[in-house]
Amino acid sequence: MTTFMVPAVDVAALKDTTLLNMGIFALFVAVTMVIVFRASRNNKTAADYYAAGRSFTGSQNGTAIAGDYLSAASFLGITGAIAINGYDGFMYSIGFLVAWLVALLLVAELLRNTGKFTMADVLSFRLRQRPVRIAAAISTLAVCFFYLLAQMAGAGSLISLLLGISDWGGQALVIIVVGALMIMYVLIGGMKGTTWVQIIKAILLIAGAAVMTLWVLAIYGFNLSALLGGAVETAGNPNILNPGLQYGKSETSKLDFLSLGLALVLGTAALPHVLMRFYTVPTAKEARKSVVWSIWLIGLFYLFTLVLGYGAAALVGADTIKAAPGGVNSAAPLLAFHLGGPLLLGFISAVAFATILAVVAGLTITAAASFAHDIYANVLAKGKADPDTEVKVARKTVVVIGILAIIGGIFANGQNVAFLVALAFAVAASANLPTILYSLFWRRFTTQGAIWSMYGGLGSAIILIALSPVVSGAKTSMIPGANFAIFPLSNPGIVSIPLAFFLGWLGTVLDKRLEDTSKQAEMEVRSLTGVGAEKATNH
Amino acid sequence: MGHEAQETDAAAAVDFKEVQSTPRFQELRKRHRSFVFPMAIAFLLWYFAYVLLADYAVEFMSTKVWGNINIGLIMGLLQFVTTFAITGWYVSYSNRKLDPIAAEIREEIEGHEFDKHGNRVGGAAQ
Numbered sequence: 073m074t075t076f077m078v079p080a081v082d083v084a085a086l087k088d089t090t091l092l093n094m095g096i097f098a099l100f101v102a103v104t105m106v107i108v109f110r111a112s113r114n115n116k117t118a119a120d121y122y123a124a125g126r127s128f129t130g131s132q133n134g135t136a137i138a139g140d141y142l143s144a145a146s147f148l149g150i151t152g153a154i155a156i157n158g159y160d161g162f163m164y165s166i167g168f169l170v171a172w173l174v175a176l177l178l179v180a181e182l183l184r185n186t187g188k189f190t191m192a193d194v195l196s197f198r199l200r201q202r203p204v205r206i207a208a209a210i211s212t213l214a215v216c217f218f219y220l221l222a223q224m225a226g227a228g229s230l231i232s233l234l235l236g237i238s239d240w241g242g243q244a245l246v247i248i249v250v251g252a253l254m255i256m257y258v259l260i261g262g263m264k265g266t267t268w269v270q271i272i273k274a275i276l277l278i279a280g281a282a283v284m285t286l287w288v289l290a291i292y293g294f295n296l297s298a299l300l301g302g303a304v305e306t307a308g309n310p311n312i313l314n315p316g317l318q319y320g321k322s323e324t325s326k327l328d329f330l331s332l333g334l335a336l337v338l339g340t341a342a343l344p345h346v347l348m349r350f351y352t353v354p355t356a357k358e359a360r361k362s363v364v365w366s367i368w369l370i371g372l373f374y375l376f377t378l379v380l381g382y383g384a385a386a387l388v389g390a391d392t393i394k395a396a397p398g399g400v401n402s403a404a405p406l407l408a409f410h411l412g413g414p415l416l417l418g419f420i421s422a423v424a425f426a427t428i429l430a431v432v433a434g435l436t437i438t439a440a441a442s443f444a445h446d447i448y449a450n451v452l453a454k455g456k457a458d459p460d461t462e463v464k465v466a467r468k469t470v471v472v473i474g475i476l477a478i479i480g481g482i483f484a485n486g487q488n489v490a491f492l493v494a495l496a497f498a499v500a501a502s503a504n505l506p507t508i509l510y511s512l513f514w515r516r517f518t519t520q521g522a523i524w525s526m527y528g529g530l531g532s533a534i535i536l537i538a539l540s541p542v543v544s545g546a547k548t549s550m551i552p553g554a555n556f557a558i559f560p561l562s563n564p565g566i567v568s569i570p571l572a573f574f575l576g577w578l579g580t581v582l583d584k585r586l587e588d589t590s591k592q593a594e595m596e597v598r599s600l601t602g603v604g605a606e607k608a609t610n611h
Numbered sequence: 612m613g614h615e616a617q618e619t620d621a622a623a624a625v626d627f628k629e630v631q632s633t634p635r636f637q638e639l640r641k642r643h644r645s646f647v648f649p650m651a652i653a654f655l656l657w658y659f660a661y662v663l664l665a666d667y668a669v670e671f672m673s674t675k676v677w678g679n680i681n682i683g684l685i686m687g688l689l690q691f692v693t694t695f696a697i698t699g700w701y702v703s704y705s706n707r708k709l710d711p712i713a714a715e716i717r718e719e720i721e722g723h724e725f726d727k728h729g730n731r732v733g734g735a736a737q
Contacts, residue, residue, distance in 0.1 A: 159684070160665075165687075166661070166691070167658075170694055172694070172698075173650075173698070176698060177651050177697075177701060296679075297677065297679045298678070300680065300684075311673075313684070314672065314673035315672050316666075320666075329665070330666055333659070333662035337655070360702065367694065367695070368698075371694060374691070590626075590628050593627040593630070596631055597627045597630045597636065600636075600639055600713060601636075601639070601713045601720075603625070
């Protein structure tokens with residue numbers, strides 16, 4: 073690959089605009105903090121804190137879902153993946169979008185009708201409470217943790233680019249600051265506050281990406297073919313337009329691509345922080361509306377990423393991106409700098425940063441709700457905890473999770489964030505999806521099936537990740553010095569997801585205990601009709 | 612188990628097994644499943660066909676159709692189109708075929724409770 077055609081993007085010059093970037097970012101933090109503070113004044117009950125009093129409309133919630141979903145992985149990660157790996161990066165956009173159909177058709181409304189606050193409410197509805205609730209809470213915490221790692225790694229990349237910090241200690245400090253800010257948002261604002269932050273951020277992110285997309289297209293006379301030609305010319309490699317640049321190298325890598333595709337499409341409907349968003353609307357119909365709204369917003373955004381990714385490949389060049397601090401994740405900010413100079417870079421970086429902050433807040437509140445509501449209130453206190461204590465426990469959990477995410481983020485720093493998020497998708501699809509689908513659609517499903525499927529899926533996904541080249545054995549690994557990578561694929565989905573479905577079936581058919589059929593009837597009637605569920609708006 | 616009123620009163624006294632066995636509920640269940648299952652299978656097949664082609668039929672996907680636009684890109688963009696189309700289709704199907712019947716059953720259950728105990732329970736009509 074050659075770089076002689078690359079227009080000048082002087083990475084060193086970015087340092088001169090640090091103050092401007094930080095100013096725009098500080099402004100965003102200040103404005104959102106005021107909004108969070110105002111929104112939180114009425115947080116009284118547990119329903120207020122976790123589910124925003126179920127007060128959001130479908131379109132507001134849909135925008136917030138888009139905000140939750142369009143994380144740094146989508147913006148920084150996909151743009152970078154397309155800029156460097158071309159067509160193979162586009163796969164993320166498609167998988168992340170098509171996955172919403174699983175959520176829309178099979179999960180969203182039924183779940184809204186059956187649950188209250190958390191995924192575990194639904195999963196334990198007609199099965200034995202304690203074991204299922206504990207398993208669901210553990211898998212929620214695990215998925216949130218993996219997702220948090222990705223966001224923290226994105227924050228590290230972004231700031232190291234903006235401030236030109238390339239040493240480990242400096243980036244670690246940045247991650248600590250991000251984590252602290254995030255803890256504040258969640259502690260003060262609860263679900264309502266974080267939902268408003270998501271809405272604002274989603275609008276800013278989509279608008280920012282739209283401006284950049286139009287700008288890139290305008291440079292190429294609104295001719296997509298010419299833009300692609302530009303990318304080929306800069307890369308010096310026509311294969312950037314074809315599948316296989318990253319995953320076509322060997323049979324193993326082809327299998328890895330398939331595994332990634334499977335995890336992406338099945339992961340979304342099992343992400344606890346997305347599922348929890350369905351509870352912030354008053355009815356199933358609003359839940360449907362929010363999914364539809366978010367599908368449109370998310371689809372539009374992913375179309376932009378195609379242009380942004382190839383735009384970065386054409387105008388910035390893969391070599392410049394890889395050499396910049398922040399590496400592959402810096403493609404979008406570098407493209408912004410090329411297009412609109414320091415001002416656009418400042419705006420885009422502030423938006424990307426806000427994205428990370430908001431998504432981290434959403435994940436944290438989900439994890440905290442799961443711990444406080446499922447493990448503390450329902451298992452430890454056996455349902456006798458009063459709501460005030462439960463919210464207090466949730467707040468304490470926020471601090472603990474925040475600290476764990478900061479530590480994890482420091483270690484995950486430097487990995488492609490889209491790739492890291494795909495791991496969270498694989499864990500979610502393995503641990504949660506089989507049990508969600510079985511308990512909604514399979515009458516015979518039993519507690520033993522749920523337990524086997526959840527622990528089997530979660531355990532196999534995490535063990536396979538630990539034994540994969542992601543963690544050791546390659547020079548891009550988290551622990552490059554060691555080598556215990558006996559599992560060749562970097563995404564475990566192709567093994568762990570079918571295994572979890574199989575275990576759910578096996579556990580059920582081998583289970584001698586039958587579940588209460590009247591609970592099954594109640595769940596089915598409730599999930600399809602919404603009987604009783606709308607009462608939740610009374611608070 | 613919970614500390615909130617959501618799962619009590621209105622729903623508690625209802626015999627859900629009876630509701631489940633009514634022809635109307637069976638019809639709702641059938642309408643729901645006969646739409647979402649085939650649709651889910653269809654889009655998953657189409658999606659995996661696309662993934663497998665991108666994975667194992669690189670030459671085919673790299674065939675240029677117009678300028679630098681190849682079959683792979685067109686098929687990728689078609690995934691967006693089908694996703695939007697299925698979304699729209701599902702919404703119109705639910706509005707026409709599922710919502711009315713679900714609302715009927717809901718009103719019946721919650722209305723029934725209202726008569727039996729003589730006080731207002733159930734929350735659909737607030």
